[in-house]
Amino acid sequence: xxxxxxxxxxxxxxxxxxxxxxxxxxxxxxxxxxxxxxxxxxxxxxxxxxxxxxxxxxxxxxxxxxxxxxxxxxxxxxxxxxxxxxxxxxxxxxxx
Amino acid sequence: xxxxxxxxxxxxxxxxxxxxxxxxxxxxxxxxxxxxxxxxxxxxxxxxxxxxxxxxxxxxxxxxxxxxxxxxxxxxxxxxxxxxxxxxxxxxxxxxxxxxxxxxxxxxxxxxxxxxxxxxxxxxxxxxxxxxxxxxxxxxxxxxxxxxxxxxxxxxxxxxxxxxxxxxxxxxxxxxxxxxxxxxxxxxxxxxxxxxxxxxxxxxxxxxxxxxxxxxxxxxxxxxxxxxxxxxxxxxxxxxxxxxxxxxxxxxxxxxxxxxxxxxxxxxxxxxxxxxxxxxxxxxxxxxxxxxxxxxxxxxxxxxxxxxxxxxxxxxxxxxxxxxxxxxxxxxxxxxxxxxxxxxxxxxxxxxxxxxxxxxxxxxxxxxxxxxxxxxxxxxxxxxxxxxxxxxxxxxxxxxxxxxxxxxxxxxxxxxxxxxxxxxxxxxxxxxxxxxxxxxxxxxxxxxxxxxxxxxxxxxxxxxxxxxxxxxxxxxx
Numbered sequence: 059x060x061x062x063x064x065x066x067x068x069x070x071x072x073x074x075x076x077x078x079x080x081x082x083x084x085x086x087x088x089x090x091x092x093x094x095x096x097x098x099x100x101x102x103x104x105x106x107x108x109x110x111x112x113x114x115x116x117x118x119x120x121x122x123x124x125x126x127x128x129x130x131x132x133x134x135x136x137x138x139x140x141x142x143x144x145x146x147x148x149x150x151x152x153x154x
Numbered sequence: 155x156x157x158x159x160x161x162x163x164x165x166x167x168x169x170x171x172x173x174x175x176x177x178x179x180x181x182x183x184x185x186x187x188x189x190x191x192x193x194x195x196x197x198x199x200x201x202x203x204x205x206x207x208x209x210x211x212x213x214x215x216x217x218x219x220x221x222x223x224x225x226x227x228x229x230x231x232x233x234x235x236x237x238x239x240x241x242x243x244x245x246x247x248x249x250x251x252x253x254x255x256x257x258x259x260x261x262x263x264x265x266x267x268x269x270x271x272x273x274x275x276x277x278x279x280x281x282x283x284x285x286x287x288x289x290x291x292x293x294x295x296x297x298x299x300x301x302x303x304x305x306x307x308x309x310x311x312x313x314x315x316x317x318x319x320x321x322x323x324x325x326x327x328x329x330x331x332x333x334x335x336x337x338x339x340x341x342x343x344x345x346x347x348x349x350x351x352x353x354x355x356x357x358x359x360x361x362x363x364x365x366x367x368x369x370x371x372x373x374x375x376x377x378x379x380x381x382x383x384x385x386x387x388x389x390x391x392x393x394x395x396x397x398x399x400x401x402x403x404x405x406x407x408x409x410x411x412x413x414x415x416x417x418x419x420x421x422x423x424x425x426x427x428x429x430x431x432x433x434x435x436x437x438x439x440x441x442x443x444x445x446x447x448x449x450x451x452x453x454x455x456x457x458x459x460x461x462x463x464x465x466x467x468x469x470x471x472x473x474x475x476x477x478x479x480x481x482x483x484x485x486x487x488x489x490x491x492x493x494x495x496x497x498x499x500x501x502x503x504x505x506x507x508x509x510x511x512x513x514x515x516x517x518x519x520x521x522x523x524x525x526x527x528x529x530x531x532x533x534x535x536x537x538x539x540x541x542x543x544x545x546x547x548x549x550x551x552x553x554x555x556x557x558x559x560x561x562x563x564x565x566x567x568x569x570x571x572x573x574x575x576x577x578x579x580x581x582x583x584x585x586x587x588x589x590x591x592x593x594x595x596x597x598x599x600x601x602x603x604x605x606x607x608x609x610x611x612x613x614x615x616x617x618x619x620x621x622x623x624x625x626x627x628x629x630x631x
Contacts (some may be wrong), residue, residue: 089500
């Protein structure tokens, strides 16, 4: 197994929208490396057994309007205005 | 009331009017007050006056209190999932299983501790501190349904609901001397459960006895149109076959039960359990499920991938905690970095790794393929036997801190439980012995899809002809 580099870890952290502190970086790099070495066994898998036929089917239900208490739902948001969720500006030329 | 009274016994007392629902509630509130500080089983115990107002003599449960793992929605109550990111989040609706229990007269006395987002096998990954095992306070109660298991084991409630993705009900049941069920995938509704890995997540009851477990499962069962993966099956009365007679069936002992790494005391108790089943009339065979050996790897890849996807919704915008920042993307990153613990981050990172275009084929697609093969092997095995048998865990409860930095060692504990979750087939764990240090040892009956009635019948016959279920941890009188 190729070594799991710091660059790879940071790239994954970016994709996962998390920052890692120094301690987390060190611990996670070791743990990820270990887990990846473990699951490498999947590559050696060979079996004569047939794959069981997929039993999953799509389930749909009628597209009906359901009444929900929107105030209650909004009350769980960190920031709201009237019936809107408020988040930081998405487009702002001053911040990245 | 005696400290470890069962649900069945409580129902009898209430029906004969030998005690009132209020007395039962007070009894459990007092026990929680006395013992929870050393166990940390509960994240929240609801207000006494509020609970009293709702007492009634309705339904199957007659207001008998129970506890819910804190990833199951209870309207207007905090559903933190053991995580900082949701520590103040209140559910706006009842989960289907909450609603069903409520309709049958359940009193929800409080919510229980758990590994953050149900990710862990020890209870140590809760943002609100580890849960302790009542049999030995230096040991873990198992996880991720750590609080539900320790609460029932210490007699703080007669029943509790947990959830399982790879062993999170059965493993704590085994570590705490309880009965725990992983149902057929789709048997119980997931609507209102906070998702970890949607393709294997199922709720399941934790109780002291098989009868009590079957009673709760009866209430949980039945199709739910709000969960598209709910099986189109009606509610089942799982008490029906609890005759005490072991069914005349062939039982296949999974060959790996005696593999290297399985604790000697576990092996010896399990061997005695096999002999006992034989004496009850079960025909014993040995069965090999070779692809089960890939179970842990398949479980890692599939559940981490699903977790990475499911947990992307926690970004601070619509609910939960937010850490303010100038830009939207910084807000997401800060919120998630501070809100998630290290184990959750580890699984999200690995999930995104196995799903990334460079690795998807090697890991995710391959794991999905092997999942089908494992399912096919179980199908094949059930052509020759009616039930399968194995220890629930390879070791009894381990010490707090023993495996926390070594995820592989901790999850090898899931060796016997995760294959059933991957295949979506039911299994019930119950006690078959104790170590010389007085720690419970669990084993499991495994059946084909929708064979829970047979599982309950077999487990009940085993339990009623042994006395393992009569033993309780010391110090909770």
